Amino acid sequence: xxxxxxxxxxxxxxxxxxxxxxxxxxxxxxxxxxxxxxxxxxxxxxxxxxxxxxxxxxxxxxxxxxxxxxxxxxxxxxxxxxxxxxxxxxxxxxxxxxxxxxxxxxxxxxxxxxxxxxxxxxxxxxxxxxxxxxxxxxxxxxxxxxxxxxxxxxxxxxxxxxxxxxxxxxxxxxxxxxxxxxxxxxxxxxxxxxxxxxxxxxxxxxxxxxxxxxxxxxxxxxxxxxxxxxxxxxxxxxxxxxxxxxxxxxxxxxxxxxxxxxxxxxxxxxxxxxxxxxxxxxxxxxxxxxxxxxxxxxxxxxxxxxxxxxxxxxxxxxxxxxxxxxxxxxxxxxxxxxxxxxxxxxxxxxxxxxxxxxxxxxxxxxxxxxxxxxxxxxxxxxxxxxxxxxxxxxxxxxxxxxxxxxxxxxxxxxxxxxxxxxxxxxxxxxxxxxxxxxxxxxxxxxxxxxxxxxxxx
RNA sequence: GUGGAUGUAGCUCAGUUUGGUUAGAGCACCAGAUUGUGGCUCUGGUGGUCGCCGGUUCGAGUCCGGUCAUCCACCCCA
Numbered sequence: 001x002x003x004x005x006x007x008x009x010x011x012x013x014x015x016x017x018x019x020x021x022x023x024x025x026x027x028x029x030x031x032x033x034x035x036x037x038x039x040x041x042x043x044x045x046x047x048x049x050x051x052x053x054x055x056x057x058x059x060x061x062x063x064x065x066x067x068x069x070x071x072x073x074x075x076x077x078x079x080x081x082x083x084x085x086x087x088x089x090x091x092x093x094x095x096x097x098x099x100x101x102x103x104x105x106x107x108x109x110x111x112x113x114x115x116x117x118x119x120x121x122x123x124x125x126x127x128x129x130x131x132x133x134x135x136x137x138x139x140x141x142x143x144x145x146x147x148x149x150x151x152x153x154x155x156x157x158x159x160x161x162x163x164x165x166x167x168x169x170x171x172x173x174x175x176x177x178x179x180x181x182x183x184x185x186x187x188x189x190x191x192x193x194x195x196x197x198x199x200x201x202x203x204x205x206x207x208x209x210x211x212x213x214x215x216x217x218x219x220x221x222x223x224x225x226x227x228x229x230x231x232x233x234x235x236x237x238x239x240x241x242x243x244x245x246x247x248x249x250x251x252x253x254x255x256x257x258x259x260x261x262x263x264x265x266x267x268x269x270x271x272x273x274x275x276x277x278x279x280x281x282x283x284x285x286x287x288x289x290x291x292x293x294x295x296x297x298x299x300x301x302x303x304x305x306x307x308x309x310x311x312x313x314x315x316x317x318x319x320x321x322x323x324x325x326x327x328x329x330x331x332x333x334x335x336x337x338x339x340x341x342x343x344x345x346x347x348x349x350x351x352x353x354x355x356x357x358x359x360x361x362x363x364x365x366x367x368x369x370x371x372x373x374x375x376x377x378x379x380x381x382x383x384x385x386x387x388x389x390x391x392x393x394x395x396x397x398x399x400x401x402x403x404x405x406x407x408x409x410x411x412x413x414x415x416x417x418x419x420x421x422x423x424x425x426x427x428x429x430x431x432x433x434x435x436x437x438x439x440x441x442x443x444x445x446x447x448x449x450x451x452x453x454x455x456x457x
Numbered sequence: 458g459u460g461g462a463u464g465u466a467g468c469u470c471a472g473u474u475u476g477g478u479u480a481g482a483g484c485a486c487c488a489g490a491u492u493g494u495g496g497c498u499c500u501g502g503u504g505g506u507c508g509c510c511g512g513u514u515c516g517a518g519u520c521c522g523g524u525c526a527u528c529c530a531c532c533c534c535a
Contacts, residue, residue, distance in 0.1 A: 009526090060534095312534065401495090402493095402495070
């Protein structure tokens with residue numbers, strides 16, 4: 001039978017196995033976040049467009065899913081308006097909401113709306129799906145989960161350090177080797193200023209971001225578009241590329257004397273210095289080509305990548321000074337990072353990083369072989385459940401035993417309890433170990449003991 | 458938005474180069490070998506408008522045109 005059903009492009013269903021694995025990732029994240037004093041919040045799937053638009057740059061605005069108004073939204077639209085072909089204005093009349101694009105902007109909105117109930121500095125974590133109307137491909141979905149932590153109301157660089165520490169801890173628990181990339185907007189700005197291209201700053205950063213990703217010729221081509229001085233920039237980048245963190249810092253200090261550069265370097269130096277003795281599992285690299293597209297970042301910026309599998313970045317974040325100002329609350333500096341749970345999942349699946357015992361929640365299947373023993377079977381199942389042992393009772397009594405055992409086998413059950421005439425008469429059950437194939441008829445107390453013993457190791 | 462690839466059974470895919478009886482395989486499913494015993498093995502079976510529309514032809518899964526969908530890369534990003 002051909003059934004013609006589908007789900008929207010870029011979205012996915014998750015099987016029980018996948019959900020369990022995903023929950024494992026979420027739980028690791030929650031545990032670490034909680035350990036550092038972060039509290040959970042949740043915000044609605046949709047926000048008003050005035051909250052969302054203009055925060056993610058021109059490209060980002062295009063990728064926001066819009067929700068059409070309910071009811072007869074054409075009611076107030078005259079033919080004249082349609083003839084004028086001002087589509088963006090028309091759109092604004094029939095569409096006032098959109099699906100959230102990330103968790104940082106809704107968080108900023110949340111802080112503004114709730115600031116009189118919040119004690120600052122406020123540390124929150126948030127694990128929820130976001131939606132982007134991107135073209136899907138490997139590691140890119142239209143619906144995916146972000147797991148954000150942010151600290152707002154504190155300018156201290158200790159927050160940056162803590163974020164690095166948390167990231168390192170998360171990825172060492174998940175057993176994914178990563179490299180933590182950091183940079184600073186002021187350093188980028190300092191470079192731009194030196195070459196008199198502050199006017200083209202955003203463009204400059206997006207070009208810089210492609211260093212090493214596209215071939216040198218194309219890179220030079222795009223640099224030419226914004227400055228005639230491109231040779232010096234190339235020269236500079238080539239010098240910097242092979243240096244280690246402290247050499248890079250020295251070099252920039254010596255060659256750039258503007259105040260922005262000085263403050264950026266100061267921050268990076270402080271962060272690197274104070275993470276040195278934290279025994280981090282993963283390396284931090286100061287990467288001056290790291291730019292990040294989101295226009296709201298103003299200070300440190302982060303990105304985390306796997307060193308074993310290329311699937312884009314696993315985390316991205318940074319410091320933003322003015323995000324809440326747009327919503328009318330100035331002077332609230334914040335810093336945060338977002339963990340891409342779906343990519344973390346993909347990488348763990350691909351590199352086989354999930355712990356083996358992750359699917360072990362299924363323990364006992366009860367098979368009742370005749371209607372007469374239903375009460376007896378249910379009583380035994382209850383006894384086990386009272387001891388917190390997960391038990392499933394096969395519901396269709398008259399299904400062949402062969403099929404029920406095959407069911408147990410396919411679902412990975414460790415134990416099957418068989419209940420029939422013999423067992424009932426002797427007030428016992430037959431315990432079958434599906435792994436070894438052995439079985440014995442025992443009193444219920446003995447069975448419980450065996451199952452509990454197994455549970456312990 | 459630009460470029461490349463792929464659509465055949467529930468799933469993974471062969472077959473398309475060179476058109477030719479009834480379109481195959483593995484997995485999954487059902488039945489049996491085994492009426493109170495799963496996995497392994499063996500035997501048999503169910504299951505297809507070959508993405509869709511049109512064209513060429515005596516004849517199209519195969520050739521041509523269009524269309525839709527999916528995947529990959531670029532862009533950007535988690």
